[in-house]
Amino acid sequence: MPELPEVEVTRRSFADAILGARVTGLRLGKPLRWPLGVDPETLLGARVGTVQRRGKYLWLPLEGAGGLLLHLGMSGSLAFLDTTPAPGAHDHFDLHTEHGLLRLTDPRRFGAVVWAAGLDAEPVATLLGGLGLEPFDARFDGLHLHARLSGRRVAIKQALLAGDIVVGAGNIYACEALFMAGIDPRLPAGKLSRPRADRLAMAVRGVLGQALEAGGTTLRDFRDAHGVAGSFQMQAQVYGREGEACRRCGTAIRRIVQGQRSTFFCPSCQKR
């Protein structure tokens, strides 16, 4: 579910509210992707610092007690609640604080909550270590993109999704960015020309920025920590539109499979 815009929208929706609150309790539901990695008791009383985002991960610092790395996987969402409803079947992590309850709901359980002593401590250092640049980092541009793609034979779509060059674009936004840049998703990454790399870098930033403004994409169940849905799905040009007319040229949008993921594109607007 959540790509960079959804994760960032989520972060913004509760970071201020939880800042400075002491941890008063912790409840674990069914196992998530990895074990928490710490005795929950040791986190009691710690103050929550400023929630940060790196790629699609959130880092929740606990002053004097390390911090928690959160990932929403495919189906995760966070809620920040004034009350304490009985946990549902898919509520697998509760962090009770003086300011409210932070609850992770994740039906598929590909998400994770992992403790580490710090951002540079294991296992967090390894998880974050291989990540590419943030899309809004000034260092991320066509030059960087072009250099990192050179010699690679994978399809450009898969190179974007891999997250080791630039983070944040998942299946929806990778498709949308390639449409915006007019690039065929099957193009071998190393064959992207420098001018087109410029366009693609701009498009990645542009699409993620638009999605952020729209509050993210709510295909089915994405909500921010206060239950607000996103609306970027209304602006999608290709994602989920197989067989429908391209909004730019009218050609039928195609769906193909790359690396076991659906790719949507306009065969006429997007060139090799």
Place this chain on the structure above:
DNA sequence: CTGGGCTCCTGTCAGC
């Protein structure tokens, strides 16, 4: 190093 495929898990929907 690179690329490709598999895997984790549950829910939903289309088709028969």
Place this chain on the structure above:
DNA sequence: TGCTGACAGGAGCCCA
């Protein structure tokens, strides 16, 4: 109505 298979917003891991 019930069953089956395809598919779903991620990404770590293993193997060639």
